[in-house]
Amino acid sequence: MPRLARAVTRSAARPLRQGETVLDRVQAAMTDLTPREALAGGHLLATYPMAGLGSIGAFARGAGTSPQSVLRFVAKLGFAGYGAFQAALKHEVAAGLQSPLERLTAASTRRPRQDDFLARFAARVAQNMATTFAQVPRADFERAARLLAEPRRRLQVLGGRFTQTLAHYLALHLDIVRGNVLRPDAQADAWADRLADLGRNDVVVLFDIRRHSTTIGRFAEAATARGADVILLTDQRETPSTPHARIVLTAEVRTEGTWDSTAALFALAEAxxxxxSALAGPKLEKRLAAIEDLRDRLRAPAPPGRAED
Structure with missing residues (x-):
């Protein structure tokens, strides 16, 4: 490593604060990077954290920049070198594989904090929201919305143990907005029945956050093999479904405590x-009017002289 690069990395070294991630550092530094350093930052954001887990040469080639620019980028993040940067990423990956029990045990060993827990938690959720909506590629979001807005294409939505609720919420709304939606089936044994009917006219939306489901990953693979377009809503880690998804939209879910927060993922689904709904235009107004009329008819009392079943 050049002497100047070594001096820069040593002088800029800053340990991560409690609860801070490499991703936090990258997002905070982006506006201060040179164009070539920004290539490294953008590549890491787009592939987080995978690009940083390989060699510096592979990182530089993927980013379209030089290893020296990657080193300067790492230095501006506050790491003493590429090794320290990689170690921080690997620690995050290992932490991402922890169970809730392991996270709770780790949290209980930390020094108790005396500040306002609710305010601190709210600030973290707000940060998750801001991070999520800042990093979502606008083109990918629009492509996903336009796929979902096409009523001729049947839609299937599935989620994991905790994200099944989000899948059901999305399905309920889109069934009103556009129709032709199959709501989530909580029984994974019934998913093969869904797969048997999939074809090129189908769109599949999958929700999956850590600890990522291999079953959902296999569903994504099989759905893609049958010609369906898969949209994946997930956290910022690589999942078994990612290689099989046409569009991947990620949300920040991490918190300091035992459990991840799905608030940002929920907000992304609402977006x-x-x-x-906006893409549906005047058709949505007509559809909603028809639905309300039918609801009124179903709620109306039976005519005199006619007994209800």
Whole structure:
């Protein structure tokens, strides 16, 4: 490593604060990077954290820049070198594989904090929201919304143990907005029945966050093999479904405590609902009017002299 690069990395070294991630550092530094350093930062954001887990040469080639620019980028993040940067990423990956029990045990060994827990938690959720909506590629979001807005294409939505609720919420709304939606089936044994009917006219939306489901990954693979377009809503880690998804939209879910927060993922789903509704245009108004009329008819009392079943 050149002497100047070694001096820069040593002088800029800053340990990560409690709860801070490499991703936090990258997002905070982006506006201060040179164009070539920004290539490294953008590549890491787009592939987080995978690009940083390989060699510096592979990182530089993927980013379209030089290893020296990657080193300067790493230095501006506050790491003493590429090795320290990689070690921080690997620690995050290992932490991402922890169970709730392991996270709770780790949290209980930390020094108790005396500040306002609710305010601190709210600030973290707000940060998750801001991070999520800042990093979502606009073109990918629009492509996903337009796929979901096409009523001729049947839609299937599935989620994991905790994200099944988000899948059901999305399906309920889109069934009103556009129809032709198959709601989530909680029984994974029934998913093969869904796969048997999939074809090129189908769109599949999958929700999956850590600890990522291999079953959902296999569903994504099989759905893609049958010609369906898969949209994946997930966290910022590589999942078994990622290689099989046409569009991947990620949300920040990490918190300091035992459990991840799905608030930003939920908001991303709501943004899709809002955009699909906007794309429906006047057709949505007519559809909603028809639905309300039918609801009124179903609620109306039976005519005199006719007994209800």
């Amino acid at each position: 899709l609902i809002a955009r699909v």
